[in-house]
Amino acid sequence: MFHKEGHKIILITFIFIIASFLLVDNFIEIGWLRILILVALLAFLILILQFFRNPKRHTSLNSKQVVSPVDGKVVVIEEVFEKEYFKEKRLQVSVFMSPINVHVTRYPISGNVIFSKYHPGKYLVAWHPKASEENERTTVVVENETYGKVLYRQIAGALAKRIVNYAKLNDKALQGEDSGFIKFGSRVDLYLPLDTNIKVQLNQKVRGGESVIAEV
Template identity: 80%
Template sequence: MFHKEGYKIILATFAFVIISILLIDKFIKIHWLQITIMIVLMGFLILILQFFRNPKRKTSSNDNQVVSPVDGKVVVIEEVFENEFFKDKRLQVSVFMSPINVHVTRHPISGTVIFSKYHPGRYLVAWHPKASEENERTTVVVENNTYGKILYRQIAGALAKRIVNYCKIDDVVTQGSDSGFIKFGSRVDLFLPLNTNIKVTLNQKVRGGESVIAEL
């Protein structure tokens, strides 16, 4: 299954590969060169298909837990001052996505969207300390009666040129469901209450919609 954000790119890539193969057969007569170019083209197609895959995930819905919004590696666990929405200290957990990770963003908790904002910005590498405040990004806050308010931020990386965020204020969302997509590289930051029990460690690999990041 592929994410809807990739349909146009996948179709365009298929068309490009098919046309290229037809042109190769017509204009290039060196057999080994034909094979080499075809292998490169098929490799490119496979990379595009892999990037936009949207595997089904089994989320065990639990209002006491925060699940990872994305696939990737935990690169930050620290206490910080969140200055956009909360304007106080929070626990930040950041997950970095490489180009080979699934790039679907999923809701970390169930609840109601109370804040959703897009920020244009720079394209620093996603692990840069200032990426969370200076890169292109979207900030979403979801609230439920058990956990309270959770903020998560999609952050574009050096290769990402488009962030897709489906959340609108007053939307009622379900933990683990699709909340957006980040095209080509990036990371997601979670900002959690200080009394949160973090369940992951630095450099741990996590799966969006399944791995438990934290619990009360």
């Protein structure tokens, strides 16, 4: 199953691959070179298909827990001052996605979308300390009665040139449901209450919609 954000790119890739196969077959006579080009084209197709895959995830709905919004590796767990929305200290948990990870963004909790804003910006590498404030990004805040307010921020990386955010103000968010997509390598930051119980460790690999990041 492939994400809808990739349908157009996958179609264009298939057309490009077929055209390239025909050109190679008709105009390149050197055997080893033909094989090398065909293998490279096949590898490119597999990479595109893998990037836009959208595997079904089984989220155990729990209003006391925050699940990971994306697949990837936990690269930051620290207390920070969140400047945009809370304007106070929060626990930040950041998950970095490589180009081979699933890039679907999912709602970390169920509740009401009370804030959603897009920011144009730079394309620093996703793990850069200033990426959270200077890169292209979207900020979304979801609130429920049990957990309170959770902010998650999609951040573009050096390769990611487009962030897709489906979360609109006053939407009803369902934990684990698709809330967006980031194309080609990036990261997502979570900002949680200071008294939250973090359930992950640095460098731990997590799965979007399934891995529990924190709980009340």
